[in-house]
Every structure is written in structure tokens, then in C-alpha cells.
Amino acid sequence: MKKMKFSPAILLIAMLASATTAQAADIIGTITLKGAPPAEIPITPLMDNPDCAAMHKTTPTTHFYVVGPKGELADVVVSLKGVTGKSTGASAPPAVLDQKGCLYEPQILAIQTGQKLVVKNSDQCIHNVHCTPAVAGNEEHNDAQMAGGADLTYTFPQPEMFLKFKCDVHPWMFAWVSVIDSPYYCISDTAGKFVIKNVPPGKYTVAADHRKLGSQTQDVEVKDSDATVNFTFEVK
Amino acid sequence: MGRRLDADFDMNANAQNYNPWLYRFVVVTAAATFLLLGLGGLVTSHEAGMSVPDWPTSYGYNMFALPIKFWKGGAFFEHTHRLLASAVGLMTTMLAVWLWFRDSRKWMRWLGVLAFVLVALQGVLGGLRVTLHMDQLGIVHGALAQLFFVLICALALFTSRWWNISVAAVCDRRANSVTGATVTDRRYKTLRGLVLFTTILIFVQLILGATMRHQHAGLAIPDFPAAYKALWPDTSAAAVARYNADRIEVISENPITAFQIVLQMVHRIVAAVILVLVAVCAWRAWVVGAPGTAPARIGDGLKNAETVLGAPVYRRISLFWLVLIAGQIALGAWTVWSNKAADVATAHVLVGALSLATGALWCAIAFRESVAAFQDRRTEDRRSPDVAALGAHTALAANK
Numbered sequence: 001m002k003k004m005k006f007s008p009a010i011l012l013i014a015m016l017a018s019a020t021t022a023q024a025a026d027i028i029g030t031i032t033l034k035g036a037p038p039a040e041i042p043i044t045p046l047m048d049n050p051d052c053a054a055m056h057k058t059t060p061t062t063h064f065y066v067v068g069p070k071g072e073l074a075d076v077v078v079s080l081k082g083v084t085g086k087s088t089g090a091s092a093p094p095a096v097l098d099q100k101g102c103l104y105e106p107q108i109l110a111i112q113t114g115q116k117l118v119v120k121n122s123d124q125c126i127h128n129v130h131c132t133p134a135v136a137g138n139e140e141h142n143d144a145q146m147a148g149g150a151d152l153t154y155t156f157p158q159p160e161m162f163l164k165f166k167c168d169v170h171p172w173m174f175a176w177v178s179v180i181d182s183p184y185y186c187i188s189d190t191a192g193k194f195v196i197k198n199v200p201p202g203k204y205t206v207a208a209d210h211r212k213l214g215s216q217t218q219d220v221e222v223k224d225s226d227a228t229v230n231f232t233f234e235v236k
Numbered sequence: 237m238g239r240r241l242d243a244d245f246d247m248n249a250n251a252q253n254y255n256p257w258l259y260r261f262v263v264v265t266a267a268a269t270f271l272l273l274g275l276g277g278l279v280t281s282h283e284a285g286m287s288v289p290d291w292p293t294s295y296g297y298n299m300f301a302l303p304i305k306f307w308k309g310g311a312f313f314e315h316t317h318r319l320l321a322s323a324v325g326l327m328t329t330m331l332a333v334w335l336w337f338r339d340s341r342k343w344m345r346w347l348g349v350l351a352f353v354l355v356a357l358q359g360v361l362g363g364l365r366v367t368l369h370m371d372q373l374g375i376v377h378g379a380l381a382q383l384f385f386v387l388i389c390a391l392a393l394f395t396s397r398w399w400n401i402s403v404a405a406v407c408d409r410r411a412n413s414v415t416g417a418t419v420t421d422r423r424y425k426t427l428r429g430l431v432l433f434t435t436i437l438i439f440v441q442l443i444l445g446a447t448m449r450h451q452h453a454g455l456a457i458p459d460f461p462a463a464y465k466a467l468w469p470d471t472s473a474a475a476v477a478r479y480n481a482d483r484i485e486v487i488s489e490n491p492i493t494a495f496q497i498v499l500q501m502v503h504r505i506v507a508a509v510i511l512v513l514v515a516v517c518a519w520r521a522w523v524v525g526a527p528g529t530a531p532a533r534i535g536d537g538l539k540n541a542e543t544v545l546g547a548p549v550y551r552r553i554s555l556f557w558l559v560l561i562a563g564q565i566a567l568g569a570w571t572v573w574s575n576k577a578a579d580v581a582t583a584h585v586l587v588g589a590l591s592l593a594t595g596a597l598w599c600a601i602a603f604r605e606s607v608a609a610f611q612d613r614r615t616e617d618r619r620s621p622d623v624a625a626l627g628a629h630t631a632l633a634a635n636k
Contacts, residue, residue, distance in 0.1 A: 041484050049309055062484055126306060128289050132369075140369045142289040144296075164489070168287035169309040171487040212481050236478055 026226045027080075027196040031188045031208060033073040035235030037065035043103075043172045051125040052102035052170060060103060064212050072192030073210070073233060075108040077161065077178045079185035080196070081207040081217055084159065086182035089115030094153070096120060097165065097175055099127050099145075104165060104175035108211070113159055113181045119152040121145045127167045131177075135160040138179070142168075162211050176211055199227075208233075254400040258334060262392040265327045269385050270589070272324050275317040276381060277585035280449050281578035283487050284310025285374060291363040294318070321359060328355040331391070344394060351391065354384045371450050378446040382439070382589050389593040390600055399604075427520045427550075428602040434513040435595030441510060442588050444503045448496070449581075454488030456496035460572040463501060471497050488576070507565055514561045518554035553598045560591045 040061040047053045066074035089112030098105045098120045111117055119129050129152055130142040137158035145152055156163065159181040167173035178185075188194040188208075196206075199222045208231040209215045220229045279285050287310035288294050294302045295311075299318055307315055328351050335348030358380055365373035393399055448456070463469040464479070471494040480491045567584040574580045 038482050038484050041486065043486055045486060051308060062486060064484060125308070126295070126311070128287055130286055130289070142286050142369060144289050146295075166489070168284050168314075169311050171283040171310055174489050214477060214481075235481065 023201050023224060024198045025201070025222050025224060027184075027199050027204070027206060027220060027222060027229060028226050029078075029194055029206075029229045029231065031073045031076045031078075031192045031194065031231045031233070032071040033065070033067050033213075033233050033235065034071060037067060037212075037235050040064065045172050046102055046170070049102065049170065051123075055101040055123070060101070063107065066190060068190060068192060072190065074188050074190045074192065075210065076188040076194070076231070076233075077108065077110050077180075077185065077209045078188060078194045078196060078231075079110075079178075079180050079207050079209075080182060080199070081205040083184055083204070084181040086184070087113045087115075087180075088183050089113050089155075092116075092183070094118045097177070098122050099129075099167070099173070102127075102167075102170045102173060104167075104173055107175050108178075108187055109175060110178040110180055110185050110187055111156075112183060112185075113157055113179055114155055117154045117156075117177065119145070119154070119165075121147065121149055121151075123147060126169060127173070128169055129165065130168055131163060131165045133158075133160055133163050135163075138163065161209055178209070254397050255338065255395070256397070258338065259392070259395040259397070261327075261334070262331060262388065262395050265324065265331055266385070266388045266392050268320065268324050268327060269388050270586070272317070272320045273381055273385055273589050274582060274586050275313065275320055276378070277582035278578060279310075279313045279317050280374070280378070281576075281581045281585075282310055282313050283452060284313045286366060286369070287311045287314045288318075289366065291318075291366045318362075321362065325355045325359055328352055328388075335391075339395075341394075344391075347387065347391060347394070351384070351387050354380065354387065358384060371452070374450045375443070375446045378450070379439075379443050382442050382592055385589050386593050386596045389597060393597055393600060423520070423523075427517065428599075430513065430517050430520065431595060431598050431602060434510060434517060435592065435599055437506065437510055437513065438588070438592050438595055441503065441506045442592060444499065444506065445585070445588060448499055448503060449585075451490065451496050452488055453490040453492050453496055454483070454485045455572060455576050456492045456500045458483075458572070458575070460504075460569050463497075463504075468501065469497055504568075507568060511561050511565060514554075514558050518558045521548075521550040521554035549601065550598075553594065553601070557591065557594045557598070560587060560594060563587055564591055 040063055042059040042061050044059060047056065047059050068074075092112055092115045094116035095109060095111045096118050097109055100122045102123060102125070109117075121127055124147045126144060126146050128142060128144050130140075131154065132140055133156065135158045138156045138160055141152075141154060143152055156177075156179045158179065160179045162176040162178055165175040165177060184196050184199055186194045186196050201222050201224070203219065203221045205217050206220050206229050207215060207217050210233060213233045213235070216231050216233065218229045218231065220227045290296065292299055294315055295306055297303070299315075299322070302315060332348035332352040336345045339345055339348075358377065361373055361377040361380065364370065365377055457463045457469060459465065464475075469475070473494075476492065476494050476497070479497075483492070564584065564587045567580065567587055571577070571581050571584050
């Protein structure tokens with residue numbers, strides 16, 4: 001039986017790699033809402049449009065506040081404040097924004113700077129995809145998209161929170177895309193939970209942004225294990 | 237100067253200027269322009285200004301060949317607005333040519349040219365607003381539309397039988413039979429100045445309204461006559477954040493700002509001021525009256541300007557204006573109470589346009605009185621022995 005020989009260099013590389021992987025951790029947490037948010041309202045203009053009404057059995061409502069039975073708050077964009085220049089958007093898979101039933105899906109989306117955003121039209125009617133950035137360097141676009149037409153692709157080089165997408169043919173259609181300059185972000189789910197994955201060790205300021213409720217921050221330190229930070233928004 | 241005035245006030249010349257078909261064409265153009273204003277108002281009220289991203293094509297098609305299947309949603313308002321704008325542009329061009337070759341009044345010919353330039357500029361502004369994604373151009377486009385409508389209404393007045401054939405009555409009047417006022421009377425001058433000032437203020441109010449509408453933020457203040465349940469709303473950062481958190485809007489999703497709240501408050505205050513001013517104008521019109529309300533000595537077949545409508549013109553105009561402004565304030569309140577319903581908000585735009593046009597036409601009529609008074613004074617001066625002693629040859633030279 002031959003003895004296996006290990007090069008010292010290979011051993012050193014393996015030890016360093018395992019050490020690096022072991023130090024990255026997640027930032028996890030829960031976001032809740034205290035108080036009763038304003039009631040959502042039916043999107044009646046949608047049902048006045050025959051093309052759009054045909055795709056719905058009941059009148060859809062707005063959903064600015066997606067809140068669970070115990071106050072779990074969804075659609076909060078959680079990111080690391082002040083972490084810039086770390087974007088991997090250029091190599092990241094494209095994010096997808098779809099138009100279904102004359103509504104944008106999802107309504108709240110987050111991408112990286114330089115990451116492709118693919119806008120689809122799954123409806124049998126024309127839409128115009130109109131984004132209106134507020135940050136210099138992000139270009140405004142307004143493009144017609146026919147039923148069954150080709151996907152539209154956009155990228156945004158500058159970070160911006162809640163960049164608005166809308167359709168002017170169907171003026172109730174909105175989506176808000178947050179552009180983050182790093183891969184460290186996520187959006188809280190319907191259980192109010194969020195996970196920012198693979199955050200290198202260090203001290204960070206975690207920002208939680210809700211489109212209606214504003215922004216909150218908390219400091220956290222990431223070491224070898226997951227760091228937990230919770231947010232509570234309040235309706236005043 | 238003398239020749240220009242004489243051409244306007246020569247009875248024979250004015251009789252020739254009246255062309256019933258021209259007048260009817262101008263009235264139709266004014267009606268089409270009013271309809272175009274309404275369509276433009278609907279475009280903004282439905283947030284549809286950018287629904288057709290290209291111009292002068294529409295979704296890549298020739299604008300006049302867009303398939304009907306695309307005439308839906310916001311695109312219906314935007315596309316029909318473009319089509320009607322093209323029709324109004326064509327009508328204005330025809331009007332300008334007609335005036336240039338058929339109207340003996342030089343100033344009328346140039347007003348026709350001005351109308352053509354304005355409508356062309358409007359078309360370009362509307363197109364650039366879309367292609368350059370500039371909301372600010374939408375405000376300019378809206379304000380210029382109002383001015384264009386006023387110009388077309390003025391052309392309708394200047395081509396009307398009433399204006400042309402009643403000229404002799406204007407020139408021939410000497411005194412107001414009720415009050416003895418003449419155009420040089422200070423009370424009349426005060427009324428004239430008040431009408432002009434109020435008209436200008438109405439235009440400023442229209443610009444305020446256009447600025448509010450093009451914020452695309454819905455109602456900055458959701459209640460009326462209170463403002464967030466107060467006489468003057470809290471516009472602190474915390475309060476505005478609270479307002480935005482509480483707002484649930486369907487189509488106007490820009491957050492509101494303190495500036496927009498203050499803008500609406502200014503709009504409300506100016507509306508109240510306009511109502512008072514128009515009421516004062518109406519009161520003075522009834523008290524002071526128009527110069528020469530007594531029947532004038534005019535040629536056979538002509539009707540007295542002041543009695544052709546059965547009542548003094550100024551009184552009718554002033555009452556109409558007052559009713560318009562009162563209706564406009566009611567529409568403004570209804571716009572708030574209906575959460576800016578598109579049809580109500582558009583009606584508010586249209587009545588605003590009528591208010592501006594009414595004031596402007598009253599100014600034109602009042603200005604004509606002043607021109608007539610100037611003409612009369614020059615005639616009296618030429619008859620004066622003092623003037624003759626000073627230099628009769630100068631007076632004679634001025635009359636050539």
C-alpha cells in the first residue's frame with residue numbers, strides 16, 4: 001500500500017479556506033409592527049378595465065402593509081448600511097419583475113448595483129414599463145411592452161432605495177426596486193423573518209426600510225455564529 | 237397709430253371685416269380647443285401622460301394609424317389627446333391663413349400668426365414632455381394651453397358681429413345715461429384695472445393648479461375646508477411622515493411633501509381672494525356700469541352694443557364671471573371630497589379655463605372702450621381752438 005503524501009502547501013491552503021468559510025455568518029431577525037395600519041383599499045380602476053378585470057375574480061386591494069396575525073411585517077428591505085463597493089451584481093443571476101393580472105409581481109424587490117433586472121409581461125395586454133429613479137446616475141426609462149413581447153432588461157449603477165416602476169396605461173400598477181451596492185440584503189417574508197447570508201465578521205449597522213413606515217437602524221457584530229437583530233415598527 | 241385705430245373704428249371697414257363664416261369657424265376652433273383642454277386634463281387626472289412612450293409616433297405606429305386595440309387604459313386619453321391636438325393645429329393653421337388674407341386689420345393678421353406659433357409650440361412641448369421625461373414641461377404645456385384658449389376666444393370676439401358692427405356705437409358714445417360716467421371716469425378706470433388684475437391673478441392660480449397636478453402625488457391635503465383638521469396644517473417632518481404613512485393611494489403614489497401642502501394652502505387662499513375680487517368687479521359693474529349705456533346714434537341696420545343682449549354687457553359678463561368662480565370653488569371642494577376623482581378634477585381645470593377667458597375678454601372689451609376714448613379725445617383736441625392756435629398744421633399732419 002502506498003503512503004499518501006500531502007504537500008505542505010496544499011495543507012496550508014485547505015486550512016486557510018476552512019478558516020475563512022467558518023467565519024462568515026448570517027444576520028437573522030424578525031420584524032414586527034405595533035399598532036393597526038390603515039386599511040388597504042380596493043383597486044377599483046383595475047376592475048374598470050376589461051382587459052385587467054378578466055384576469056381577476058375579485059377586486060384586488062392595495063398592499064402597502066403586509067402584516068401577519070401577530071404583527072409580522074413583510075416587505076421590509078434589510079441591508080447593511082454604509083457597505084458599498086462590494087456589489088457582485090454584474091455576475092449575479094438576473095432578478096425578475098413580472099406583470100401579471102395588471103399588477104407588478106413582486107411589488108417590493110431588491111437587486112444589486114449593476115445586476116440585470118428582467119421585466120416580463122405575462123399579460124395579454126400592452127403595458128409601458130416606466131421607472132423613475134431619483135438618484136443621479138440611474139437612468140429613467142419608459143418602454144412599451146406588447147402582450148407576449150420581448151423581456152426588457154435594465155441595470156442601475158447607483159444605489160437607491162425604492163426606485164419606482166409604474167405603468168401609465170394602468171396607473172395603479174407600481175413596484176419598488178431597491179438597488180443595493182453589496183450582496184448583503186434581503187426582504188422580510190410574510191412571517192416577518194429575514195436572513196442576510198454570508199456576512200464577513202465585523203461590526204455593522206443594519207438598516208430596515210419600509211416604504212411607508214420609514215427606516216430604522218441597529219448595530220450588530222458578526223462573529224463565528226449567526227447574529228440576531230430584531231426590528232419593531234410602530235404605526236402612530 | 238392714428239391709422240391703425242382708424243382702421244379698427246371705421247364703420248365701413250368693420251362692416252367688411254365681419255365674415256359670418258370666418259366667425260363660425262373661429263367659434264368651432266374655440267370649441268375644439270376647449271375639448272382639447274378637457275382631454276389634456278383627463279390625461280393628467282388619469283396619470284396617463286407617459287402611457288405612450290414615443291412621439292410623434294405611437295407605439296411605433298404612425299400616430300394616425302394606431303390600431304384600435306391599443307386605445308385602452310391611459311393610452312386612450314393620451315392618444316385621443318394627440319389626435320385632437322393635431323386637428324386643432326390644422327384648424328388654427330387654416331384660421332391664420334384666412335385671417336392673413338382676408339382681414340383688413342393688421343393686428344388681427346398678426347394675432348392669427350401668433351395663434352399658429354402657439355399651437356405649434358404646444359405640440360412640440362407636449363412631445364418633448366414625453367420624450368425627455370420632463371414633468372416640468374407638463375406644467376408649461378398646461379399653462380400655455382390656457383393662454384392659447386384665451387387667444388382663440390379673443391379671436392372669436394374680434395371676428396364677431398357684435399364686435400365689428402357695434403364699433404360705431406363705441407366711438408359715438410358720449411356718456412353713460414345712468415351715472416354719467418365716461419371712459420375717462422375714475423370709477424370706470426378703477427373697474428377696468430380691477431378686471432385686469434383679477435384676470436392676471438386667475439392665470440397665476442392656474443399655474444399653481446398645474447404645478448399641483450404635475451406633482452403626481454394625489455391630494456396633498458385630504459380634507460376641506462380644514463387642512464388635516466386644522467386651519468393651517470402641521471408641515472413638520474414628523475407630521476409629513478405621519479401623513480404619508482397614513483395615506484393609501486391607488487394611482488398617485490409619490491409621497492407628499494411639505495412644499496406640496498403649502499402649495500395647496502396658497503391655492504385655497506388665492507381662490508378666496510379671486511372670489512372677493514370678482515364679486516367686487518360685479519358690484520362695480522352694476523353700480524358704475526359701462527360707458528354709454530344709452531343707445532347711441534348709429535347707422536341704420538346696426539344694433540346698439542349695449543342693448544343687443546337686452547342688458548348692459550358689463551353686467552352680464554360680471555355675473556357670468558361670478559357664477560363661474562363660485563362654481564370653480566365648489567368644484568375645488570368636490571375635488572378634495574372625491575379624493576381627486578378624475579372627472580371632477582378635469583371639470584375644475586375646464587371651469588378655470590373659462591374663468592380666465594371670461595376675464596380676458598372683459599379686458600379686451602374694456603380696452604376697446606379706452607381706445608375709443610383715446611380716439612374721441614384726439615377728435616375733440618383737433619376741434620379745439622387752442623390746439624388750432626398751437627399748430628393746426630401739426631394736427632392736420634397727424635391726421636394723414
